[in-house]
Amino acid sequence: MKAILTASLCLCLCLAFAGCRTRPVAASPPCCRELKAGQSYTDSSLYQLDSLWSSDAGKQISLRVLRGRPQVVAMFFTRCEYACPLIVNDLKKIEAALPEKVRQQTDFLLVSFDSTNDHAEALRAYRLRQKLPMQRWTLVSGKADDVRELAALLGVNYRLDARGQFAHSNLITLLNVEGEITAQQQGLNQSPEEMARKIVLLAGQR
């Protein structure tokens, strides 16, 4: 039993550090999907944004690579002492509340407030610490202006305080496959049921 655990832990670590390898597109994690050229986006799609983001796999990605799967989105930063672990925990609760089949088709996106400190290594370490599977979870940081813009689109308010911590609103947003905001959950320690139900609904519409 122990051996199996150790082996699987090793496998996890290897996978996390291996980052992205060439795999068929359908099976590749969000960080490494290829972007098809010449796509158009709906008027309400967040994927209209041109901004590029650094993923923990060390790649520059457009959020557009996330198109095609529902995304559960939250903003956070790795040095957060208060709310962020709770937000991530709320996301995990939503993930756990999904039926297996729907869970396999749903992605989770964490966007950092902290353009200064949350480079790829910091995000990678956070992924390991929080045990966030590569296959479903995308962790990104970006330029301060792009973070401000995405936050404005999501309706997240934040500011850097004197202690170097970001004070921020706690908001979890559900994007449909087109990148349109379809639901939001405010506050911490919410029950995951409502959000899970909405994700299942989305899955049913596909």
Next chain:
Amino acid sequence: MVSRHHPPMHAWTAGLLFLLVLLRPAYGEEGAAKESPPKASMVEVPAGTHRPLFVPPGETNSVQVPVFRLDRHPVTNGDYLEFVSQNPKWRRSQVKRIFADENYLRHWAGDLEPGEAAMSNQPVTWVSWFAAKAYAQWQGKRLPTVTEWEYAATHGFSTLDGSKDPEFQAAIRRWYSTPSPTSLPLVAQGRANILGIHDFHGLVWEWTADFNSSLVTGDARGNSGIERQLFCGAGSAGNRNPSDYPAFLRYGFRSSLKASYCIHNLGFRCAADL
């Protein structure tokens, strides 16, 4: 087709927004309409110390503001017409809904015709934060931060510190307590402050780069803190100067905004680094 979803606004926020939209600060000395719109020149705002209206617990009550440049007056319909002429995606019929709500430029006669309700040297309004930001980028500028805007706006007519300028104080009180005229006055008609900047008070509200930074503590609680901190009874204890009612109004107004909102008395001006 997905309906736009907004988290519910608190009743007071909705009320406040309504109140502020009705209660546009009135303007100062009105002048005769000028023939041509004034050129949006910029003024250097010298570095200095700003004492924000609201100081979160554990923070110093003053911030150092480095030197920057700021437009002499808000962006006008004339300026904005040039922008949409050169940037088709920001024309009223072309703009993406996510970047500007359905009220975008609603007072214009057409995509490239401001028309009679939008004279060329009136401040442009009915524009979203995204639109304001895009305009600033097109000019090679940016939007001012809340701190920069508030700091520049504290300069009086004849003193750097407007709180020591009785004439300036009286003008502010008059502006904020006079009902709106039906049609917006022209830019740069009121008295300029000591730096040569017009229209901070009494013409339109203005977008800032980080308007969505107005919260005090979002940590470990369900909602952002500024509402409670700024609008609950005990909250105003944290204020530096509870008598600075206009600043208080501006903070409240900003915290009730969403980036895609377009409002009849909300415009903007640009800033730039030196």
